Amino acid sequence: MKKLFSLLMLAILLPLQACAQEVYTEGEHYEVISDKATDKAEVLEFFSFWCPHCHAFEPLVAQIKSKLDKNVSFEKVHANFMAFTTKDIQDEATKAMMIGRALKREDALNKAIFNYIHVQRSQVTSLKDLENIFIINGVDSAEFEKMASSFGVNSLVSKNNKALEHYRKHLGGVPTFIVNGKFKAKFTRNMGPDDMVDLIVWLSKQK
Template identity: 80%
Template sequence: MKKLFSLLMLAFLLPLQACAQEVYKEGEHYEVINDKATEKAEILEFFSFWCPACNAFEPLVAQMKQKMGDDVKFEKVHVNFMGFASKDTQEDATKAMMIGRALKREDALNKAIFNYIHVQRSPVTSLKDLENIFIINGVEAAEFEKMGSSFGVNSLVAKNNKTIDQYRKHVTGVPSFIVNGKYKAKFVRGMSADEMVDLVVWLTKQK
């Protein structure tokens, strides 16, 4: 009986796997940008705090984190090549994000920056503006300044910018999702939010 049940389950699952392969097609829903995948599954989201689409994508990012496996690493990469602000100001925002990451409060503080720009419609012109956002959200000024000059945070900024350089030819706009270092997700017209989330999560399972 157990053997029969296992065979029935296998027969049920195989069509589902085939269906997924048919739904997500190379060249249409994703690009292969490298020959080899990373050793561990990962999602890199290239984004800008100034980008309205990136702000709108935040609920989808939250869904991706919920649906992806425990073995998958999710990391935001803040770009510095958008026309919304000067490169120096974009670099300041990258540093602020890394201060939030070092404080283990990245998600909440990222949300505060997004809200400041897109909801309050307030300009960010310097690191001081970002420091004020953090202070309003419970981070001491002295702590922000100490972390901002720390080796750890500056190393995280350097790593962020190295990742930009590594994938720059494949990331021409934001938000962009590079999965397992091998795949770039493509969101075609007509895809629902759930389909976009499922595509990225599905790509984490591909090698």
């Protein structure tokens, strides 16, 4: 009887697993951009602080991060090719983000920058404006300025820019998610927020 029950459950579960594998299809829900995946599972979100869609996507980013397996890293890569402001200002924002990352306060400080641009409707004209945002959010001015010129932060900026350069040809716009260095997520019109989150999580498990 026990063996019969096991066989029955297997007969039920196998079709379900097959359906789950067919939920997302290449070409419609994702593109394969490389023959080889990264050694470690990772999700890269290419975004811009000036992008209203990126700002609106932040709650979904939080959901994605909470649902990823512990062995999957998630990292934002800041783009500097948006038309809303100059490349130099966007590069300063990249540096500010890396200061937040080095301080282990990236999420909170990124939110503050987003709010400054999209909620307060204020303009970033220099690194000083970004420093003021950080100060309001509890970062010491001297610490900000010290870190802005530090080797560690400049190394993080360099890593960000190398990733941006490496994947630039695959970025039609932002936000764009590159998963495991091999897959570019595609969001179709009939996908809801939960579907978008589930797609990224599913791709993170593919090799």
